[in-house]
Amino acid sequence: MKILFLLCYFLNIFLASNIDFIFSKKEQLKNEIKSIGDSKITLGRSFFPYTDSSIEDFSKINLVKNNKNFKLSPIFAIRYSSSGFEIFEENSPSTVLWISPGLEMNYIKPITFGFFDTGINFQAWTRFHKHSAYGFNGIAPSLDQVMFKFNPDHSFEFYSNSKQPSNGIDFDEGQASISLNSNFFNFIFGKFKTNIGPFHSGNLSISYSAPAFPQFQLRTKSKKLNFSFIVGELQSDMSINIDGSEIIRKRYIVNHRIDFMLKDNLKIGFYEQVISGDNLSLSYFLPIIPYWSVQHANRDKDNLQMGFDLELLSNNNKFIFSLIVDEWAPFDTFNKNHHNWFGSQIGFSRILSQRGIFKFEYTMIEPQVYVHDIPINQAFNGDYPIGFWSMGDSEELYFGFTYFFDNYFELDISLRNTNLGTPYYGDSPNIEVAQIKNRFFAGIQLSKKINTKIGSVSYLLKMNHLKTSNIYENENFVDYQISLLYNINY
Template sequence: MLKIKIEKLLILILSFSSLFSLEINPFISYIYDSDTDLYVNENQNLHRNSFGFNIYHSQNNLYLESQLSYHLFTGINERPNSFNYHPGIGYIENNPGLDSNQFNFFLASLTIEYSYEKVMFFLGFNSQTWGPGFNKIILSDKSPQFFNFGYDWNLSNNFSYTHLYGRLESQIEDSSYIEIYNSDSSRIPTLQRSINAHKINYLLSDQVTISLYEMIIYGGNRSFEPYYFLPLIPFLPIQTFLGDLDNDLIGISIELELQNNSLYTSLVIDEWTPPDTFKKEHKNWFIYQFGIDIETNLFNEKGQFIFEYLHSDNRVYRHKFAINDFYSYSYPLGFWAGPHSSQLFFFFEQRIGKYDLTIEYSDSKRGESKYGYNNNFSQRYLNGFEQKKIYKVGLSYNYNNQILLDFSYSIIDWENAGFDPLNVNINTIDVVKNNIQISINYLFKEYKL
């Protein structure tokens, strides 16, 4: 009898261990830039060190992915300039023991997914990305990770619905807590800001996918608005019912797949008055994107070519109530360049033997982020702009999926570097940078628990 109970206990322990088995992959990384485009300063070299580990679990209906890492920047003690497509950084610190030209931060991310019949529930601390292309305009990874949860519901073979809630960082001081946190002026409590979003994906055919999106930002005295958790109901009539206080954006994307090649376009509408669409003084608060992704085959190896053009009106994202701006940590949630901007982007990647060759060209421009209400019209780029052109070629080598080496050379032609879309009177400079970047990533042996 005792033997049977012990056997059952062992089976239960083994089953439990198998259910929650984890795969852990430690890593260490070093990146050197001789004159990085992350900062305005000329001849700004930068050393980036990081180490951490990735965690994975996948079994039956449960999937888990996480990363925990520490990052140290040496060369300058400032948060990087935002005028680039790289993911933004939240709060940084110059902790005791660091030099005056250093800062550090921790990075954590988590994705948990559980599938049950036709519904997949998700919970995480990550960057949700929606929409096609390299430079996404619906939801991108420009802003740092944020807490989110929701579900994907497959209603049929060609129709699915996704509903999302996320907690954002407004960086607007909450004065009601001044007396509690007044001992340290460098740390301030901030007002609540949240996002609810939903999308519909419709597979029109094997080649054509149409997606509809709606995002709404709200905050202040609300961290959760229960009305916005109702499935399938548009947010626009609800926010009107609630007093027209919130920031509602809608979007659409169309993707055409042709033999491993794709054509795609996206549109986000912040405000729109249809009768004035083609007038000089219009209310087309639009962001649009056109792109093509082509699979190449050179030297009997597969490659990729991407072309994109993006354009945003000068009045998008900002709301008449600042708490509802389409931002988190001062980074836009959609197109990384934000309002009043454009980008022409080319990217080519080709496998050549044991090496990967990349060639990139980007021409990005942005102007003043203008408050667009009360019929406040202005000529594009009238009050100044900054423009950055990047010509980049790189070569990478992957040794045994354990050591990844990258080398690249970039020419950065940056006009009016340091331009601030919210303060056009700030001093700027014209700079041409020649950047050599060397990157070394080492993946340690994986461990299973």
């Protein structure tokens, strides 16, 4: 009996963790504060969805009783904005009421053989939001606009005008996944958001600001090295006509990445990423093959991006750097007629005790990054770049301060100044260059979490000042927002 007990205890060390598919900037900051305070980088925390979640979430009610493996929880949010959340360029500013009911399901089952736990679990997760927004100064928004084009916090694939009342829109959002998880590997298939990189304002390769997309992920994990492989399908919004029928063209993304822990406080990650339209070469399904060579074998028709990022912790500070190179030709790097396009980021964070953090981030992207001479190969998911939200020919300065007074009350202050130009391919634009757009955002947010019989309910108060140029008809306005959130973080 003692031997059996010791064996079960030993095997529990290898019990699998779960995957957290709900991206939260607040949790991202809490993890960063802890990491800087401990002067130790958590290897998997620059890659979302996080695969090291093992804490049971008691903040929401479970509609299914007497089943510890299966959870079914409601979702609800009601929000008001005096300026319309920047949902549409043509309708901002305008008062908007935004309502979001929904449902989330999460099933986790350890895979065991008798008393033997394999250290692997099966997880099935799905989440659905039904959104409705009303107001827009009594005018039905036109259906040819991009939602949240100049608001980096949201992105959606589709919307339609509501029938009643007529001055509203309906849109929805569905995500799901099935996965096999262990402390050493993850196989994940589903449709969900992915965010890769150490930056809070957005990342260059794949960022949370793009909509969820169907994808397969393979990840291997060890103490000093992580490897990841992604194959996904992006929306192209492009079609061809075959025998009178309109066929939507396919767009694919593949990414493989390796992260090294050089020291407890120093990490570096390298990646290759390819966006390819219509037909994806089977060579890209080999996780460890150099994409640079495959792209050459495909006659340089695909859109190849390469890059790296670096994280360093020192004396309550964090220093980060990221670089992406679009279509790198090494021997032409310093030639005048090169086709090497760059995007770069630099950032700094400093913690104030274990409750507060100050952040500075700067992003600069050349016009040719994310676009391509073959339009189907552009690095976009629908109308949104798969990487940093402002697209090519842009730069952004971001300052942020967050203080957690306790687990229930927090203060966020942020400043964001973004210049947006005209992305184009080649050495000079072959399209009409629009005037530079500028968006200056200054915001303060107070959030309070209250425990209730059905779980935690969050109240948010926001005041934002926006000063823009060549974006909205009213270029200078103040936005007041109030939100009540349950099992949703926006």
